[in-house]
Amino acid sequence: MLGITISCLVHPSLSAWGARPFPTFRTTSKERLVKFTHCRRVTLSAAVLTSAALLSACGGGSASPAAPAAHSGPVTIDVWGWNAETGKQIADAFNAAQSDVKVNYVLQASNTATQTNFRNAMEAKSDVPCLVQGFAPLTTMVVNGWAQDITDAVTPTEDTYNDGAKAAAKVNDRYYGLPSGSDGQFMIVNKDTYDKYGVKIPTTWQEFVDAGKIFKANGVDVTNLAGEDPSTLMNLAQQGGAEWFAIDGDKWKVNFTDKATIAAADIIQQLIDNDFVSNQTYKDRPALYSYFDSGKMASTTTQWWSLTGYKTNFPVTSGHWEAVEIPQFSSDKKATPGRSTPSFVPVGCDSPEAVVKYADWLATPEGIQAGKNPKTGSVGLPSSLNDPSPYVKDVIPKGFFVDDTKAAEVMVEAQKATVGKFELGPNYDAWFPELQDQWGKAVAGQIKLSEALKNVQNFVTSDLEKKGISFSTGS
């Protein structure tokens, strides 16, 4: 569970006023919303996972070239991350548990600060850490020449992790990141609202649209689609098996209009066209919470680390929500969307094996418990493991769900079905703002999603061409 999907930070594009001429990973607004509210509590849990993730992610041995690979004492590695709550305590626990590797946890102020400091270190070729918490999609790290190929170090113990975690850590079938669990999505529904209007819990996306019709007739929105946040489209596309980017020999295959993406777009388009959804922005948090808590929104997809924030900010409806599995496109195969930003070992680190040892320890029961938050006493959900069920009850806030046991089961099932990998290509930072633009127009009804996707693909190919990157387009 080396990568992390969550972090308590501000949007890079808002905070990066200084010179930061390198791409930044954008968390979705929904993710940030949750992070923002949780940061103190839940992130703990997230931090645990995160911590593990962070640590694992962040814990990179100092890549100090001076560090000898083999000598009498322990190998010291610098690990960079922004887990202020449990980062150091996890490193201390690891150092106490063995004597081969010594982790020096270097706390960074934030995701943005990590990026800035890391870039400076790489430019200066000095004090390069051995493990850095993932602050951008892995492919971005590889394209920028920052992440080193650690396949040889990771492979011996890769079975520790689930398939999604392993897939997320690979680019072009090589490990450039540490196996990183993706937090699987599930849906929370306002049980009172569903019961009041006699709506059956949808199990497919088409049923979800149909539910929207009933809710609409009663002045209720089936869900919310923020105009600035295209994550719903990305999630549904990933769930349906879309491949927006794939490596085909020595070139990229780009396809924003494949069958799965069109199916996802069709569902969302129905919601938009029939006005079944609201468009509350994540920027106006008080308004958003008020709306979520008003009973006027029946359901939303979410991830485990959002729950504490919801509990805190839904004073009226807490205790009336039910966790259910996310709707599927078909009953054939269950799939859950979820992505992560794996931690990576920078080019220049001489001790990738030491890093992997640390990362693997984080995935052990001892490592997970080391991340227990001293304030909340909980650990995060270790989403990179094959079976995170022993830890799931820890992340469910008391008094939020109608049935905590069922919620725990749903969350475990979501983890099992998490896709994990969704390749975002070599120019994600360039095209994501374009996707935001096009999504905003589509949600506002100015254009159709199918048109928006074509526009994004045109933007992507144009940008790749300018950058000299080889590609072909799918149809």
Place this chain on the structure above:
Amino acid sequence: MTATMQAATKRRRFPRGSTRRKRSSSGGAGTVLRAQSGWRVKQDLKGASLSLPFLLGFALFTLIPVAMALKESVFATKTSGLGFGKATSTFVGFDNFAEALADTSFWAGMFRVFIYAIIVVPLGQLVSLAMALVLDGVRRRVAARFRIVLLLPYMVPGLVATMVWIFLYSPVVGPLSDFLQVFGLQVNFFAGNTIWSSIGNLAIWGGIGFNMLIMYGSLQSIPHEIFEAARIDGAGELRIAKDIKVPFLRGSLVLTSLLAIIGTLQIFNEPLLFRAVTPETITKDFTPAMMIYNQAFQVGNINYATALSIVLGVVVGIVSTIIYRFTNRIES
């Protein structure tokens, strides 16, 4: 001219101890000239040394970055294959500038902010002027209190101010929508057709304090004898404001207008944050500064971003020059 006047004139021209006096009283003209020259050089160096800190800062933070930007703007960075290899920079001459000049997104953004500036800058100046005149018309103690209050918005960082106004504008939890509903007005401050007004209101609110302060300072420097003379001649306060105070403020108005225009053409913070609430209207290239930021830090095309920056700088310079000359012509 009387003898006394001649003596006084002589004293003014050749004060006691001056070089000229020494020269006139000594015979070694060459030595004196050398001494005079050395003294002047020393004086010049002394004077120049006072501006040295500024010159160093200007060179370090303006001239050198501009030179670096010029260099960047004539190169293009490319990679190959999957993009995993090291990127290479090649000299492309003025290609980036040619692309910038033909970039419809960039010029559409420029047109937007130009129209916005035409409306917001004069409006902001008028409000600031009115505030300054009102403050000038009340007692100093009262003015001091209001001056601080009016300056407060200027002290608030732009990003924070924008977040505050996003809350105030919020149709769900903000007070403004409810307040206007009392008068039967249904206003959505985040709608595509009102977003510029919402941003403009925020910009004027934020800029009033600074402009007002400069204008108020100028008003305070006007000799009060003039006002007294006008009042004796029967002029009312409005007439005095219109025909005496405002003409005296012309220099301040030109200065604040220029600063406002320069700032407005580079507008960035406000639309960037408002983008979240109306993404269908405010796109990533909505203003020239937003497009430059996007190219530099999202797309990663520093070369093109610097070319766009230089073009924007040239446009701002041209507009400023035109306005400066226009106002000077009016004055003359």
